[in-house]
Amino acid sequence: RLPLYLRCLNEMRSDKDTCSSEELAEGAGVNPAQVRKDLSFVDPPGVRGVGYDVPELRALLRRELGLTKAYRVAIAGAGNLGSALTMYPGFTESGFEVVALFDTDQSKIGTSINALRVESLDKIDSIVETKAVTIGVIATPAEAAQDVTDRFVAAGVRSILNFAPAVLKRCGGVEVRRVDLTTELQILAYHQNQ
Numbered sequence: 001r002l003p004l005y006l007r008c009l010n011e012m013r014s015d016k017d018t019c020s021s022e023e024l025a026e027g028a029g030v031n032p033a034q035v036r037k038d039l040s041f042v043d044p045p046g047v048r049g050v051g052y053d054v055p056e057l058r059a060l061l062r063r064e065l066g067l068t069k070a071y072r073v074a075i076a077g078a079g080n081l082g083s084a085l086t087m088y089p090g091f092t093e094s095g096f097e098v099v100a101l102f103d104t105d106q107s108k109i110g111t112s113i114n115a116l117r118v119e120s121l122d123k124i125d126s127i128v129e130t131k132a133v134t135i136g137v138i139a140t141p142a143e144a145a146q147d148v149t150d151r152f153v154a155a156g157v158r159s160i161l162n163f164a165p166a167v168l169k170r171c172g173g174v175e176v177r178r179v180d181l182t183t184e185l186q187i188l189a190y191h192q193n194q
């Protein structure tokens with residue numbers, strides 16, 4: 001939940017100096033006791049009855065989450081989802097810079113999306129190295145996802161965010177996170193019918 005608390009802090013007014021666990025809980029959709037418990041693991045300076053120092057807590061959470069440096073991201077798949085991800089301004093604001101976009105569709109290769117040239121997937125090795133990419137995003141059809149994963153791993157990428165509706169074979173030393181929108185919608189549908 002730490003990233004969620006950081007987002008809540010980032011959305012607060014710039015002139016707000018302190019916030020309570022109740023305010024964070026409301027923004028995060030949890031109860032205040034959960035906020036205090038979660039934050040106790042990072043030992044933030046809070047004052048009972050006053051709250052947490054917003055800039056200090058923000059800096060503490062950024063440090064704890066490893067967000068004190070910028071991360072360079074490559075996206076495989078220049079279709080609707082890949083294009084939307086490329087244009088999303090929230091990545092830059094959070095320290096993630098999209099520096100490469102790949103596709104296999106010859107009609108897309110060489111075009112630009114948000115001032116970023118779509119490159120052939122065959123160039124993944126050299127571009128990942130020259131642009132110092134640390135995170136790969138897969139926004140391809142399911143049948144291409146494993147091949148793209150293998151290429152990212154071979155190029156040296158050690159963190160992958162998978163939007164493709166496919167379960168990827170694990171590669172040692174590589175962190176893979178899966179975002180399956182269909183599964184999430186199915187979970188909502190289940191709850192809707194209860």
